[in-house]
Amino acid sequence: MTEDVNQRNREKLRARGVRLDYWNERTRRRLEILAGIDLTVREGELVAIVGPSGCGKSTFLAAVDGLVKPNAGAIEVDGNPVIAPGHDRAMVFQQDCLFPWRTVLRNVSYGLELRGELSRHEIRKRAESLIELVGLTGFADSYPHELSGGMRQRVNIARALAPHPELLLLDEPFASLDAQTRDFMQLELLKILARTGTTALFVTHQIDEAVFLANRVAVFSARPARIKQIVEVDLPPQRSLEMKLWPRFRELQDEIWRSIYQETIHLTAAE
Amino acid sequence: MTIEPAAEVLILEAAEPAERRVGLRGEGAILGTVSVAGFLLLWQTSVAMGWIAPLFVSSPARILVTGFGMFRDGSIYPDLAVSGEEFILGFGLAALAGIPLGILMGWYYRLNAVLDPFVNALYATPRIALMPLIIIWFGVDLSAKIAIIFLSSVFPVLVSTMTGVRTIDRDFIRVARSFGATDRQLFRTVALPSSVPNLLTGLRLGLGHALIGIVVGEMYGASAGIGFMMQTAGATFQTDKVMVGIALIAAAGMAMTRLLKALEKRFDAWRPDHHL
Numbered sequence: 001m002t003e004d005v006n007q008r009n010r011e012k013l014r015a016r017g018v019r020l021d022y023w024n025e026r027t028r029r030r031l032e033i034l035a036g037i038d039l040t041v042r043e044g045e046l047v048a049i050v051g052p053s054g055c056g057k058s059t060f061l062a063a064v065d066g067l068v069k070p071n072a073g074a075i076e077v078d079g080n081p082v083i084a085p086g087h088d089r090a091m092v093f094q095q096d097c098l099f100p101w102r103t104v105l106r107n108v109s110y111g112l113e114l115r116g117e118l119s120r121h122e123i124r125k126r127a128e129s130l131i132e133l134v135g136l137t138g139f140a141d142s143y144p145h146e147l148s149g150g151m152r153q154r155v156n157i158a159r160a161l162a163p164h165p166e167l168l169l170l171d172e173p174f175a176s177l178d179a180q181t182r183d184f185m186q187l188e189l190l191k192i193l194a195r196t197g198t199t200a201l202f203v204t205h206q207i208d209e210a211v212f213l214a215n216r217v218a219v220f221s222a223r224p225a226r227i228k229q230i231v232e233v234d235l236p237p238q239r240s241l242e243m244k245l246w247p248r249f250r251e252l253q254d255e256i257w258r259s260i261y262q263e264t265i266h267l268t269a270a271e
Numbered sequence: 272m273t274i275e276p277a278a279e280v281l282i283l284e285a286a287e288p289a290e291r292r293v294g295l296r297g298e299g300a301i302l303g304t305v306s307v308a309g310f311l312l313l314w315q316t317s318v319a320m321g322w323i324a325p326l327f328v329s330s331p332a333r334i335l336v337t338g339f340g341m342f343r344d345g346s347i348y349p350d351l352a353v354s355g356e357e358f359i360l361g362f363g364l365a366a367l368a369g370i371p372l373g374i375l376m377g378w379y380y381r382l383n384a385v386l387d388p389f390v391n392a393l394y395a396t397p398r399i400a401l402m403p404l405i406i407i408w409f410g411v412d413l414s415a416k417i418a419i420i421f422l423s424s425v426f427p428v429l430v431s432t433m434t435g436v437r438t439i440d441r442d443f444i445r446v447a448r449s450f451g452a453t454d455r456q457l458f459r460t461v462a463l464p465s466s467v468p469n470l471l472t473g474l475r476l477g478l479g480h481a482l483i484g485i486v487v488g489e490m491y492g493a494s495a496g497i498g499f500m501m502q503t504a505g506a507t508f509q510t511d512k513v514m515v516g517i518a519l520i521a522a523a524g525m526a527m528t529r530l531l532k533a534l535e536k537r538f539d540a541w542r543p544d545h546h547l
């Protein structure tokens with residue numbers, strides 16, 4: 001986070017008026033999920049997305065990844081329109097979804113194998129360095145079922161980072177972890193992102209997690225989602241765990257909490 | 272033509288829980304051995320004491336003596352060779368055809384829709400009912416035996432493999448897509464490996480059916496083979512020889528099932544439904 005001003009102002013992700021409907025076959029009705037999302041993420045930034053459950057956060061992430069196609073609007077990464085999944089983006093799914101038949105090393109190699117640009121040896125070297133980066137040296141030949149939840153999630157992150165994406169999309173990656181492991185993983189993630197210079201979009205339900213990790217927090221409205229508010233996190237860029245006890249941290253948390261709470265009320269009132 | 276994984280998701284047969292074993296390590300094996308030994312002893316005693324005529328049930332000792340005799344004088348080898356050849360060709364062809372076809376039917380929704388009625392009908396038909404037809408088509412030589420063994424074992428292999436491909440976890444598909452996998456890559460890196468456990472189960476089930484196929488096939492106009500040997504021995508009340516045949520088939524079946532079970536165990540650790 002010490003780039004010059006030029007770098008900092010470069011747009012990595014630019015979403016304009018992203019609308020997305022799902023057709024529900026059972027009820028034979030169109031369900032409006034995203035009602036025009038405008039969001040810009042600058043290079044090196046981490047933007048957290050919070051919002052009521054079911055409002056469309058995962059859907060937005062999937063749209064940025066190119067897994068689903070918006071009905072209207074534009075999503076650009078580095079100025080290139082997103083039409084399909086690409087190597088400039090990588091997704092860390094909520095369930096770790098590691099391939100159980102692949103070792104840690106081969107899970108991490110997956111994206112590079114598909115790409116087929118590097119030699120076997122280079123892929124191996126890159127994967128090994130990522131395994132080291134996430135602190136799992138010595139587990140390269142383990143299978144996912146031999147790892148703890150926290151370790152699996154780190155493999156999940158390493159797998160996403162291996163193809164050197166410009167933009168990392170994380171969908172509640174730490175939701176299933178216990179509080180201590182989560183704290184640890186948050187710090188680790190910040191270190192890894194800083195070291196690799198990766199930009200990130202991070203969906204979470206934990207407001208403290210959003211405030212702790214993010215440069216900015218985008219609050220989604222209830223479905224159909226718009227961006228209700230963007231909160232600048234004016235904490236020092238070098239985050240440490242005791243900041244969670246700072247009064248300013250609390251204020252930010254409260255502000256975001258209230259914002260989501262209003263939406264939840266709308267949600268229940270509408271039903 | 273675009274490749275689209277079949278839409279429906281079937282529910283896998285529940286895998287045996289790995290941690291069901293209770294009691295001391297090896298206790299099961301000891302109990303099993305003791306119960307078998309006890310049974311053999313009771314059997315032998317009943318015959319020795321004249322409670323049951325050996326003509327009906329033979330006896331463990333007589334089976335052993337007869338069996339060794341047949342190996343020593345070499346009279347069993349031609350039968351073993353014939354049945355072995357039938358089995359290897361019939362079951363081998365079943366695996367060779369069943370696995371690829373199962374994979375394709377699991378993967379291509381349309382192919383599945385076209386072939387499924389036939390597979391279902393044939394799977395539900397007792398294969399022994401096809402024997403007269405097979406004799407009309409193939410006569411009574413080796414090819415007829417291969418055909419019945421093939422028909423007996425191909426469907427379990429095919430259906431189980433197909434189920435494996437069709438029940439791929441959707442999350443894995445999403446991960447692969449997110450990494451930009453093409454259809455072919457999705458097939459190679461997700462569909463194939465995740466259906467290996469089902470494939471092995473299919474082979475194990477098919478194996479049992481193939482052994483039935485040997486016996487059934489050789490009951491119709493065969494001139495050699497273990498089934499034929501049993502048939503002729505039975506017709507002349509040589510109960511001991513019939514029992515030797517049964518023991519040989521049972522042993523072969525158990526040995527091969529063991530082997531496949533051991534393989535399945537190795538893959539079970541990462542079986543998706545086991546893991547989640």
Ligand SMILES: Nc1ncnc2c1ncn2[C@@H]1O[C@H](COP(=O)(O)OP(=O)(O)OP(=O)(O)O)[C@@H](O)[C@H]1O
Nearest residue numbers: 022023024031033052053054055056057058059060
């Ligand atoms: N494949 C789909 N087909 C139809 N509707 C869907 C599909 N996927 C999601 N939805 C609907 O879209 C809405 C938004 O889902 P999404 O997963 O994006 O929410 P979310 O904000 O990530 O929720 P959560 O915080 O609980 O994860 C939900 O109401 C859901 O019912």
Ligand SMILES: [Mg+2]
Nearest residue numbers: 057058059171
């Ligand atoms: Mg979600």
